[in-house]
Amino acid sequence: MSAKHAVHLDGIAALAERYEVFLLDQFGVLHGGQQPYPGAVEALSALKRAGKTVALISNSGKRAEPNERRLLKLGFEAGSWDHFVSSGEVAWRIFRNMADSGALRAGTRCLLISRDEDRSAIEGLPLVLTERGDDADLVLIAASEGDRYDLDHYRRLLGPAAARKVPCFCTNPDRIMLTAVGPGFGAGEIADLYEQLGGSVTRIGKPYPAIYEAALALAGHPALSDVICVGDSVEHDIAGGNAAGVSTALVMTGILADRSDLTGLFADFGAWPDYTLGAFRWR
Structure with a gap:
């Protein structure tokens, strides 16, 4: 698909009508490191109330647990996500297996x-x-x-x-x-x-396969047609989602907050989203 066919949406409520599993980036989508983006706390909780499976998938070198603590400290509701998959967690498990086998x-x-x-x-x-x-x-x-x-x-x-x-x-x-x-x-x-x-x-991390394989395994190996990846990076979230065979939505916050030349960006990375969103909010 080409960039000109990306559908622009006002919020993720429309995506909740179409998809069952949400792979969500955190930095640049839910928060900017200091506080949640407007409407993000409510939107994340609304996804869970709608019965969706939510896996937060992050290029954080920290393991899952300290990332989850930070989200709670920022004001996100406990239980508003099912799984947290960080690249640090995936790497730790790889190293643990290497140690167990004697390779490390x-x-x-x-x-x-x-x-x-x-x-x-x-x-x-x-x-x-x-x-x-x-x-x-x-x-x-x-x-x-x-x-x-x-x-x-x-x-x-x-x-x-x-x-x-x-x-x-x-x-x-x-x-x-x-x-x-x-x-x-x-x-x-x-x-x-x-x-x-x-x-x-x-x-290790987005856009590379291991982190998507880990997230989809935790989500119960759903049909790829039921999965959407939401992020603010064309290079990582959109390219990674494309390669994993799932739908993608690009949020215009985070590192893209001041970008306007998106067509060139899509071409540079050879990655195109199915949807664009002004921000991660419900409507």
Whole structure:
């Protein structure tokens, strides 16, 4: 389908008449990191009252539980979603399976790039934290502090590991993040830098398949025709939904709040939504 065929809707009530399973992004759709968007709390609760299965699917390097705590703190109603699938949670389970099989040895030195000193990405894993790139066995990019540091900071930190070809995993492929002081560079940009420095990166999260497979499994393997993915990123939410074979809706908040040249954006990523919404609200 082409971008010109995307149907514009005033709210998600029309989608609730058509779809049974909703895969919802959080940042840029439900909230901007500091507070919910107008109408988002009510719309999320209305979906559950309508009997829909709601899975929040997020490129957050944090595990599911701290993400859910944040939503409750922001004022979202407990029980207004069924599942929370973060890229950090998916990655943690992959690492856990690797440890159980012996593919990840105990005592592996991990250079963790996170935010707010969050360690949930590695809790319970047989990893030993290091703050140096020259003795790391593994690099895990879970988040960005691009509002505190510039890319040169990360270049100095990661350069020695990249030069040694240390394997790197990025559990938040977003190149742009929303902060209290405006958009900043995300963990995906740091992963790009690691590759530019000579390293290789395995990315976990949208638009890559593993996070959709996990979400659809939790939702009971529904018919793909009953599923819609809602997000604010063409690169991640729309492209990922297209690849997963589900319908998609693009919300014009978050990183797209000031964008008008959407046709070019769709063409750049080869991804087109079925619907567009001004914001995530019921009507």
